[in-house]
Structure formats: structure tokens, C-alpha cells
Amino acid sequence: MGVEEFLKEWHNDSPTVLVHTSGSTGEPKPMRVEKRRMEASARMTCDFLGLREGDTALLCMSLDYIAGKMMVVRSLVRALRLITVEPSGEPLATVTEPLDFAAMVPLQVWNTLRVPEQRERLMQIRHLIIGGGAIDDAMAAELRTFPNAVWSTYGMTETLSHIALRRLSGPEATEWYTPMAGVSLSLTADGCLVVDAPAVHDGPLVTNDIAEIAPDGRFKILGRKDNVICSGGLKIQAEEVEKSLRAHLHESYMITKRRDEKFGEAVVLLTEGDTAEARDVCQRVLPHYWQPRDYVHTDRIPLTETGKPARKQAEQLVQKPSR
Numbered sequence: 001m002g003v004e005e006f007l008k009e010w011h012n013d014s015p016t017v018l019v020h021t022s023g024s025t026g027e028p029k030p031m032r033v034e035k036r037r038m039e040a041s042a043r044m045t046c047d048f049l050g051l052r053e054g055d056t057a058l059l060c061m062s063l064d065y066i067a068g069k070m071m072v073v074r075s076l077v078r079a080l081r082l083i084t085v086e087p088s089g090e091p092l093a094t095v096t097e098p099l100d101f102a103a104m105v106p107l108q109v110w111n112t113l114r115v116p117e118q119r120e121r122l123m124q125i126r127h128l129i130i131g132g133g134a135i136d137d138a139m140a141a142e143l144r145t146f147p148n149a150v151w152s153t154y155g156m157t158e159t160l161s162h163i164a165l166r167r168l169s170g171p172e173a174t175e176w177y178t179p180m181a182g183v184s185l186s187l188t189a190d191g192c193l194v195v196d197a198p199a200v201h202d203g204p205l206v207t208n209d210i211a212e213i214a215p216d217g218r219f220k221i222l223g224r225k226d227n228v229i230c231s232g233g234l235k236i237q238a239e240e241v242e243k244s245l246r247a248h249l250h251e252s253y254m255i256t257k258r259r260d261e262k263f264g265e266a267v268v269l270l271t272e273g274d275t276a277e278a279r280d281v282c283q284r285v286l287p288h289y290w291q292p293r294d295y296v297h298t299d300r301i302p303l304t305e306t307g308k309p310a311r312k313q314a315e316q317l318v319q320k321p322s323r
Helices: 003-010 035-049 066-078 106-113 116-123 137-143 238-245 275-285 311-317
Strands: 016-020 030-034 056-059 081-084 101-104 127-130 149-156 161-167 184-187 192-196 205-213 219-224 228-231 234-237 253-260 264-271 294-297
Touching: 003 016, 003 066, 016 035, 016 066, 030 035, 035 066, 035 161, 056 066, 066 081, 066 101, 066 161, 101 106, 106 116, 106 127, 106 137, 184 205, 219 238, 228 253, 228 264, 234 238, 238 253, 238 275, 253 311, 264 275, 275 294
Parallel strands: 056 081, 056 101, 101 127, 127 149, 264 294
Antiparallel strands: 016 030, 149 161, 184 192, 192 205, 205 219, 228 234, 253 264
């Protein structure tokens, strides 16, 4: 979908727009969302960041998903000057003018950081928001030195993009997300985050994200309930194991699970690298109860179209023991 096609849909008589979920926990699903709620979400973001009429915004993501659509809606709501480039891994390759606002996925940021002139352009963006996937420690450390505001977003298609941001750059860098105005949060009995954002979603939304909420209302995400591996009576959070390995494994990898007669579920490491090397690293740096019971090589770690780990596909790849 191009901008003109989206604008035609936006200005038609229907009160809703068709979007697709990212597919990080299964197949992407179509859903219709109300235009008035998208406008409310756009105002929340623009107000949080202090964006003003005439500010320059960059659209460099696909309009098939909510993140791309919302960049256009923010531009419409706040009268931003929108610059568009084809979605690619290097969104700043042809952009030379200063930008007040841009949204990217982690892969786009990673690629841009590797090219000196593009990295310089990235540093000059007044507000850069990053969503759609995890930001690893190395990238976070590099972004912390940026002179302008870099933000990690928290949200999902159902909340019409993000409902909270956390600062990645400067002395204000933090692991804690700050909810936007009008958003309230709570936890379920099993620790999952509940988002109540009436402007963008009808009724409280129970997520699968295990979270911690601070007394001041900020929160941080510990992992997804879907990614808890129950092995021998222990609950192991896949994201925590992956985080512990980031400084030690240089090939792409993912922690997943397999059904196991003895333990219920077994931790498995899926890697694009050498499995013997991965085993040595895990045995050296991980607690015994986190160590994978099997190591499986794959030519490519499965990802969704938006660059998130495709967890269900990974589980399917490791169900039969490797030989």
C-alpha cells in the first residue's frame, strides 16, 4: 500500500481502517480500527513529544501495518511535513534534510548505525522512536550517546501503536516506560500488564507481557507470558536467557522450547552458528537450570515481516530432537 492509497481509504466514508497484526505470536490477522481512535493516538504521541505544526516527519515503514499508518495520521492531525521513502533496511540513505521526527524498527536503526554518514543523519533527528522489536544492549549503549531524544516504544496493533515510551539517549536513559496521558495500568494475578487506554481501545486490554509497575506509574517489561518455559517445575523466561547470552553469542539465535516427557517443556537454543560453540558458551555463562537441553542449527532464525522473533515458527523447527 502506498500513501495515496491509504489517504483514499482514510478520507472515504467508512469510520474504520483495515490493519494487520504483526504476527509475532502467530499468523498476522486483519482487524478494523476506528479512525477517531487513530486520531486520538496520534494526538497523544505528538503531545508527549511536543511536535508542532510544520515539523518534519519521516515515513520509512510499510503502510500495511499500524506503525506506518500512524505516521501518516500523526502528520495529518498535527500538520507535520511528511517525507516518504520506500521501506528499506537503510531508510536514511537518500534523506539529507533535517528531521524532527522519525519512527523505525531496530533493524533499520542497526543498519543505519553501520554507515557513518547515515549514522550522523540519525543522530540529528530531534525525536527518533524505535518499535516493533527488542533493542539489544549493544545498540542501546550506542544510542545512549546520541545528543537528541531516542525512544523505545511500548504498544501493539490493538492499542493503535504505542501507549508508552522510554528514553534511550542521554542521562534520562532508563528501562522504565512512561505511559502517555490518559493511560492507566495494572497487573493480572500472574503478573501480566493490563492497559486501560479508553481513547484508543474499548475497555481494558490484558496483554501477555509480564511487567513490573513502579509506584510512580512507570513500568518495565520482563518478558512475554507466551515465552515462559515451564521445565521441571521451574518457570524460565526466554527473553531473560537471550539477554544473558547477547554479549557472548555473535551469530543470530533464539531461545525456544520443546515438549519433553520428563520435564514437561525443555529449553532449546536455535542458532545460525555452530551448535558446539553455543553449547560451550551456555554452559559457561548460564545458570544450570537455564541451560538448553538441546542445540539446533538453522540457516535463518525465523522473523516476522516486521522483524520480531517468530516464536511459533521457532518452536516448530525444534520439535524433533536434533541428531
